[in-house]
Amino acid sequence: MALALEFAGTVRHDGHGGLVDDLLTPEGFAAWAGVEPDEGLWRRAVELRWAVRTLYARATGTGERLDTPYLMAFDRALALVNETAARVPRAPRLEWGDPPRVDYRDTADPGDRLLAGLATAVIEFLGGPEGARLRACPAPRCVRYFVKDHPRQEWCKPSCGNRARVSRHYHRARD
Secondary structure (H helix, E strand, O other): OHHHHHHHOOEEEOOOOOEEEOOOOHHHHHHHHOOOOOHHHHHHHHHHHHHHHHHHHHHHOOOOOOOHHHOOOHHHHHHHHHHHHOOOOEEEEEEOOOOOEEEEEEOOOHHHHHHHHHHHHHHHHHHOHHHHHEEEOOOOOOOOEEEOOOOOOOOOOHHHHHHHHHHHHHHHHHO
């Protein structure tokens, strides 16, 4: 769950009406993932991240938000996540010893392995019990997703709750 949310969370509100994208550059992706990507891997990672955010938006019934222009068609997002997860072929290999044992090895390059791991984490998260508790933060300008751990939890973090309360107070006072 943590990896699936962390990956989607590489986009967040900047506090000034815009977005911060931790994967905006290959260097940003390298810092986040701990790998030295080529431009192709970086672009695939960014596309996968937007596919994941598209699935999260669909799962939570999220309406218009700051990141909406970057989301893709749902069918394309679903296919991309599934295809990315399937890019790591596993083959059994017999290791001879006493006793003989089966060892599974994949033949993917490290970049495919990284992206497939991210896609698999998202698939297991959305398809598991925690996926049903996925929420989009309703605070003004927030674009984060979170898992609702408590029945009274409404926001991704306390500062979003404060921002929502201040906004409500402002609008009531103004009206």
